[in-house]
Amino acid sequence: MIDNKKVILAIESxxxxxxxxxxxxxxxxxxxxxxxxxxxxxxxxxxxxLASRLHVEKIDYVISKAVQEANVSFEDLDYICVTxxxxxxxxxxxxxxxxxxxxxxxxxxxxxxxxxxxxxxANEYIEKIKxxxxxxxxxxGNTELVLMKDLLNFELIGQTLDDAIGESFDKIAxxxxxxxxxxxxxxxxxxxxxxxxxxxxxxxxxxxxxxxYSGLKSAVSRMIDEDIKNNLLDETRVLQYAxxxxxxxxxxxxxxxxxxxxxxxxKQIVFGGGVSANSYLRKQALELGKKNNVEILIPxxxxxxxxxxxxxxxxKHLIEKGYFSSLKCTTNPSLELELPYED
Amino acid sequence: MRExxxxxxxxxxxxxxxxxxxxxxxxxxxxxxxxxAGKTTFVQGLGEGLKIKNKIISPTFNILKIxxxxxLSLYHLDCYRLENIKSxxxxxxxxxxxxxxxxxxIEWSEFLYDDLQYIKxxxxxxxxxxxxxxxxxxxxx
Numbered sequence: 001m002i003d004n005k006k007v008i009l010a011i012e013s014x015x016x017x018x019x020x021x022x023x024x025x026x027x028x029x030x031x032x033x034x035x036x037x038x039x040x041x042x043x044x045x046x047x048x049x050l051a052s053r054l055h056v057e058k059i060d061y062v063i064s065k066a067v068q069e070a071n072v073s074f075e076d077l078d079y080i081c082v083t084x085x086x087x088x089x090x091x092x093x094x095x096x097x098x099x100x101x102x103x104x105x106x107x108x109x110x111x112x113x114x115x116x117x118x119x120x121x122a123n124e125y126i127e128k129i130k131x132x133x134x135x136x137x138x139x140x141g142n143t144e145l146v147l148m149k150d151l152l153n154f155e156l157i158g159q160t161l162d163d164a165i166g167e168s169f170d171k172i173a174x175x176x177x178x179x180x181x182x183x184x185x186x187x188x189x190x191x192x193x194x195x196x197x198x199x200x201x202x203x204x205x206x207x208x209x210x211x212x213y214s215g216l217k218s219a220v221s222r223m224i225d226e227d228i229k230n231n232l233l234d235e236t237r238v239l240q241y242a243x244x245x246x247x248x249x250x251x252x253x254x255x256x257x258x259x260x261x262x263x264x265x266x267k268q269i270v271f272g273g274g275v276s277a278n279s280y281l282r283k284q285a286l287e288l289g290k291k292n293n294v295e296i297l298i299p300x301x302x303x304x305x306x307x308x309x310x311x312x313x314x315x316k317h318l319i320e321k322g323y324f325s326s327l328k329c330t331t332n333p334s335l336e337l338e339l340p341y342e343d
Numbered sequence: 344m345r346e347x348x349x350x351x352x353x354x355x356x357x358x359x360x361x362x363x364x365x366x367x368x369x370x371x372x373x374x375x376x377x378x379x380a381g382k383t384t385f386v387q388g389l390g391e392g393l394k395i396k397n398k399i400i401s402p403t404f405n406i407l408k409i410x411x412x413x414x415l416s417l418y419h420l421d422c423y424r425l426e427n428i429k430s431x432x433x434x435x436x437x438x439x440x441x442x443x444x445x446x447x448x449i450e451w452s453e454f455l456y457d458d459l460q461y462i463k464x465x466x467x468x469x470x471x472x473x474x475x476x477x478x479x480x481x482x483x484x
């Protein structure tokens with residue numbers, strides 16, 4: 001165990017949030033997030049070149065603000081944790097550069113952290129993960145089922161064969177003319193509604209613990225086109241599509257999650273990533289958890305989106321196990337979830 | 344121009360696996376087809392032909408996914424998210440195309456706008472939806 005007074009500064013910049021957190025022992029002193037979502041709205045998605053530019057503009061400010069808010073000085077820092085990947089190439093590099101400068105200048109260790117480890121260990125801001133655990137990471141770019149037999153032991157047992165779950169939400173939402181980000185807006189429309197009629201979409205039969213969403217996307221997209229042609233796409237119909245999309249995307253995922261639960265005799269299922277904020281998912285996961293007698297851990301809403309607090313807490317485990325990076329280390333936009341990774 | 348009718352996603356993949364044999368380094372394939380036509384499925388077939396071990400999934404979120412392999416790597420780009428960005432050189436496409444030993448596959452290339460000029464002699468593959476399962480694949484090279 002590292003000394004409980006040790007100070008970690010963590011940086012996350014893999015996509016559209018510039019974030020810096022400071023963790024002292026077990027206590028999260030601050031988690032500053034500068035979100036770029038507003039800047040990306042006109043583009044209907046994250047625009048990589050703009051994301052990099054905004055990270056450059058904001059990173060200095062976010063670091064100073066974090067140090068200030070945590071009431072520490074740079075000399076107090078003991079470790080620097082930075083997201084190494086996966087993510088947008090340019091965006092990752094900016095966080096890494098800042099991390100290397102701090103680490104080199106202060107002469108303290110640098111730790112490259114896998115972004116998805118962050119999403120998994122974010123749950124430990126509520127409670128310690130119990131093993132064997134099944135981590136379900138769901139976001140705009142990820143749909144992964146990861147078996148964890150022990151601390152920092154990751155085995156990818158299932159993933160999407162085509163589109164990520166959040167991406168599918170966004171693409172169908174766009175087809176329905178709902179604003180970006182699509183998943184959030186579908187949730188807003190359907191939340192707490194019990195009166196929406198479900199449209200039956202084709203259900204894929206995929207082996208093992210993998211999921212597939214592109215067939216659903218094609219089918220729904222063609223149904224919507226047909227409705228537009230026949231002038232049937234009114235408000236009620238949009239609502240039906242939104243609700244049915246949500247149910248089909250999430251049910252397919254949860255079927256695989258609870259199949260894995262049975263197969264591996266899981267103690268706890270932990271969720272992570274932006275889509276874990278979805279109300280239908282939260283409700284269904286908790287209900288099915290109760291029915292299948294398995295504990296469900298869903299991160300607090302503040303920790304479902306990208307932030308540096310999650311990088312700090314995952315980084316802490318890496319420090320304790322001795323996984324350090326050198327100042328020559330590189331970012332890796334397609335970093336695989338397995339340890340140790342290449343410097 | 345060549346035409347091919349695919350009766351399933353599996354056949355589309357098989358077709359792409361054969362098609363990749365005629366590609367050489369530096370080639371750019373522009374993939375056209377509406378949402379759900381099977382563009383990523385086609386690229387999965389290219390990947391099989393190039394003996395890429397990683398699973399090829401949609402690059403929409405990251406816009407670019409790079410699959411290293413020998414002798415040819417695969418650069419898979421998706422411009423879907425760039426529709427409303429009408430700025431030049433947003434993707435550094437010119438620099439990207441200087442990469443040696445790779446073939447490039449670009450989905451939604453119409454959203455590259457002016458940057459399309461940097462792509463010399465692309466091969467266009469158009470996938471049309473005929474019905475639930477069947478697709479017409481047209482190659483313009």
